[in-house]
Amino acid sequence: MIIGALKENKKDENRVALTPESAQLLAKLGHKCLIEKGAGVGAGFTDAEYKSAGVKVLASLGDVIKNSEALIRVNQPSSAEIKKYKAGQILITFIWPAQNPQLVKELNKKKVTALSMDMIPRISRAQKMDALSSMANIAGYRAVIEAANNFGRFFTGQITAAGRVPPAKVLVIGAGVAGLAAIGAAQGLGAVVRAFDVRPEVAEQIESMGGEFLFLDFDESGSTEGGYAAPSSPEFRKKQLECFREQAPDIDILITTALIPGRDAPKLWLKDMVAKMKPGSVIVDLAAEKGGNCDLTKPDKKIVAKNGVTVIGYTDFPSRMAKQSSSLYANNIRHLFDDLTPEKDGKVAINLEDDVIRGALVAHDGKVMFPPPAPKVKAVSTTKNKEVSDRTPEQLKTEEANAVRKAGAFQVGMLILGGMIIGLLGQYAPPAFMQHFIVFVLSCFVGFQVIWNVSHALHTPLMAVTNAISGIIVVGALLQVGSSNLVVEVLASVSVLIATINIVGGFLVTKRMLAMFQKS
Structure with missing residues (x-):
């Protein structure tokens, strides 16, 4: 599709609906772009920049309208401009249909497909096209x-x-x-x-x-x-x-x-x-x-x-910051064309089942499409809040007590199961193994209980100081440094070095992390 960007006719309006960057992105969707001579000057975009981006610069408004299948601009077109439009052309601009019913009638009379950027629905998927925002x-x-x-x-x-x-x-x-x-x-x-x-x-x-x-x-x-x-x-x-x-x-x-x-x-x-x-x-x-x-x-x-x-x-x-405004607005329009060109082949499809396209559609095929139906996806969900607000403080306390009771029952069940497994192992495993295994199991249980009750925000400093405590293995390494076996002595020396890094590094990281939670 050939997209034409028109020069704004409103006094002191410096914005433009097409930038060299957005033109290149539209080209990737299979579209060709035209622009009226001098349309981007007020926003700081020269005709030479448009030409280098592959945009064809035409001398007059009439030339752009005549050679375009879709027209983009910032403000509403004048009655004189609408008379030059062709049936079946697409117009994308700010129309404000509720405030300009006569403008909507004029566009519909010319059988123009008009999409209003101020009518983009406020749903998550449409945020990238939300020109009002x-x-x-x-x-x-x-x-x-x-x-x-x-x-x-x-x-x-x-x-x-x-x-x-x-x-x-x-x-x-x-x-x-x-x-x-x-x-x-x-x-x-x-x-x-x-x-x-x-x-x-x-x-x-x-x-x-x-x-x-x-x-x-x-x-x-x-x-x-x-x-x-x-x-x-x-x-x-x-x-x-x-x-x-x-x-x-x-x-x-x-x-x-x-x-x-x-x-x-x-x-x-x-x-x-x-x-x-x-x-x-x-x-x-x-x-x-x-x-x-x-x-x-x-x-x-x-x-x-x-x-x-x-x-x-x-x-x-917005016009007083025309370059920034034009860049954002041109990107909003480019994202709208992204939805209008689902196959990315330069062919526009007006999908009336699409909430965004239907919401923005003001006139199409000789019919006035304003006001649009409510979008299928609501902008603000109220169901969840309503459910929460319906609960009384007594109900919330009961639910909390039930959750604690359920968690306690689960832990007791796990302890009984763990005790049975350890008892079974004890029948066959050697005493030395069982001694170390029981210490290991108890350490896991105590560690889980301690970590689980700590706020998530403090997990990093907690793990850092735990890492430092694990450096206690330095004691075992020091005991082995004087060994007559060379291999044991080398391994013990390496262990002392690593354990020292663990101890010093763990406490330093903890100190830095805890400092982040201090107000001063």
Whole structure:
């Protein structure tokens, strides 16, 4: 199939849907690539680079459309562009079908097979094609860089000869992909990071990134089946705003990322909260394109409030890092073509039974395919958690006691069986052998009992010190060093050397391992 990459027509859009690297990978799937002249310049890819990667560069948009079987781009096409499309062509781009029903009708009227990158389902297999997550990751990182650029101090705390510099305090609202990226970037710059999300299950993710999760004393989860945030109840919202008002005077940087699919962004940072913030503080609103989470946000603009708080409402954060964004987006599209080309022979197959392809499909064969059916594989499994939550503390204690009783009965049975085997051996084996054999068996039993009850995290230092203890054989070796037999003396000397390495090395490794568990 011939794939054509179009130049973006949106103002200040620097991204491109095809990179020289992704073109080479598409060629391995049996596809040929075309690109409109100058399409990659804004992202730092020259026409010469495309040519060297085997991509044919055409002079105009019309030429690319005319010579392509599939078209790829970043943003929605204009009505004038759609009129140039041919029936049966494939279009892959961000369509946002719920917000652009007229665009869907125009594409369907031209009998175009349209796949929307924003409709890729949130299932494990589709993560490599999840362009929304790719762009959100970049937006979260860039938001912190933008905040740092507009903030008048260091992010990290410092103690210098001129005095102490306190670390910046950052609050991130919304712990999706963008929020977690912002937490990681702010933490990396040395800031003290706090975060809030209506989904309490993301607390562990926030803490793993080095942030502090702000808990609400309220029994409500704002998580949908697909893992997205859901609208909050009035009571929950009241508690939420109270928490934010408490945080407002203390923080220096606020990054908001809260969005609800198919709705305008919820207003979470009100005018009175902005008024409570310190002069010089910065707000970066990543939800600006959908109206913003802050009352003062103006899309695509940076304003300064009366009290000196800077409010940034840029909607083109991924485009401000065009080279990185283009690379990730082009890889997402390449992975989608990987699924569309199951035989790797350059022939695209629209498999309506495939959850990913069907989920992204907006129009096909003159039919509107949006909205898609629910995927067969759920993004978030709730069955297991439900089963666990149904058990009472008394039931859990009973189950634990039964497990201990069962393990004890098994051990007693094994001891009886072992005793019978040893008794049987004792009838025929010589006394010297039985003495050593019984010591060996008891050592195995005691060793098993000791190791089994030690935490897995401590197994390595435990084995290291056990290795050192085994070096006690050095005593036996020293007793044999003075032997009149040359062979015995050589073997004894080698044993002393090896045992010494065991002793010294074992304790050194143990010391280093245990140091890893110390806080300081």
